[in-house]
Amino acid sequence: MIGQLGYLAFEVGDLAVWESFATGVLGLEVARRWAGGFSLRMDGHAQRFFVTSGTPGAVPDDLSAVGWQVADEAALEAVAARLRGAGHDVVEGTAEEAAARQVVRLIHLRDPGGIRVEIAFGPARGEAPFTSSLARSGFVADEHGLGHLVINAPDPAATGAFYQELLGFRLSDRIVCQFYGYPVDITFLHTNARHHSLAFGGQQEKRLHHFLLEVKSLDDVGAALDRAVGAGVRIAQMIGRHPNDRMVSFYAFTPSGFQFEYGWGGRLVDDATWEPTVHDRISEWGHHPPERYAPRRPKPPKPEGTT
Ligand SMILES: [Fe+2]
Numbered sequence: 001m002i003g004q005l006g007y008l009a010f011e012v013g014d015l016a017v018w019e020s021f022a023t024g025v026l027g028l029e030v031a032r033r034w035a036g037g038f039s040l041r042m043d044g045h046a047q048r049f050f051v052t053s054g055t056p057g058a059v060p061d062d063l064s065a066v067g068w069q070v071a072d073e074a075a076l077e078a079v080a081a082r083l084r085g086a087g088h089d090v091v092e093g094t095a096e097e098a099a100a101r102q103v104v105r106l107i108h109l110r111d112p113g114g115i116r117v118e119i120a121f122g123p124a125r126g127e128a129p130f131t132s133s134l135a136r137s138g139f140v141a142d143e144h145g146l147g148h149l150v151i152n153a154p155d156p157a158a159t160g161a162f163y164q165e166l167l168g169f170r171l172s173d174r175i176v177c178q179f180y181g182y183p184v185d186i187t188f189l190h191t192n193a194r195h196h197s198l199a200f201g202g203q204q205e206k207r208l209h210h211f212l213l214e215v216k217s218l219d220d221v222g223a224a225l226d227r228a229v230g231a232g233v234r235i236a237q238m239i240g241r242h243p244n245d246r247m248v249s250f251y252a253f254t255p256s257g258f259q260f261e262y263g264w265g266g267r268l269v270d271d272a273t274w275e276p277t278v279h280d281r282i283s284e285w286g287h288h289p290p291e292r293y294a295p296r297r298p299k300p301p302k303p304e305g306t307t
Pocket residue numbers: 148150210211212261
């Protein structure tokens with residue numbers, strides 16, 4: 001069914017701030033610009049992210065669409081038939097929509113949380129190989145998809161059924177625990193060898209909690225953290241390692257208020273041998289919010305008579 005996470009689209013309040021953040025902090029490259037938006041690339045695909053200014057009446061600074069990629073036209077027809085058979089209102093994308101995404105054909109519908117889901121095949125390849133002067137090791141993407149995302153799911157059972165039963169995602173595992181007093185119950189799903197391309201854990205403030213970018217070296221995670229700190233980006237969670245996908249990562253806020261995760265070392269899963277489990281903690285170590293670190297102690301006053 002679904003082959004990979006093909007692209008993400010965001011509707012944002014400030015395009016210029018987003019462009020400098022995406023290129024200067026994340027290490028992505030602008031692929032195209034047009035009136036009211038731009039796209040970004042990170043690997044062999046011509047475009048992986050679409051960033052547009054908010055449309056009138058829409059609430060900006062959130063996810064506007066998720067693009068899932070299937071292998072070919074037959075796979076697209078099959079998934080459309082399955083969705084329609086389950087009563088979903090599947091809409092054929094226009095030629096203009098397909099051209100903007102640089103795919104051969106796309107369909108779209110809403111998932112149970114109201115997120116616009118696009119399913120497409122035949123994405124264009126970039127004309128030149130992708131290189132980033134910032135993320136020098138390169139991104140783990142291409143056949144694994146652009147990364148992963150954690151979405152709003154007010155009805156987790158409905159979201160799970162939609163993605164697993166209709167779109168063919170497989171359960172990787174769950175994490176059920178408390179994190180700094182907050183109950184956590186997250187379901188992780190995969191659609192290729194990447195440990196998870198999609199996860200959800202209930203109601204979120206925005207449609208998107210975070211998206212992940214994975215680089216091929218740990219040093220590139222550290223360098224990204226340096227760039228985020230240098231740019232004044234608010235850090236949400238410092239470096240840590242998750243027990244399920246084994247990703248060493250940090251979390252910080254995008255200019256739109258949802259988060260990004262920047263990581264290295266994510267594991268791959270083999271469906272032939274994979275056994276879904278339930279983990280009882282969200283991190284093997286680390287991932288502490290910066291405000292949990294002890295504040296620096298004030299310097300003691302100098303004794304009288306000293307200089
Ligand atoms: Fe993540």
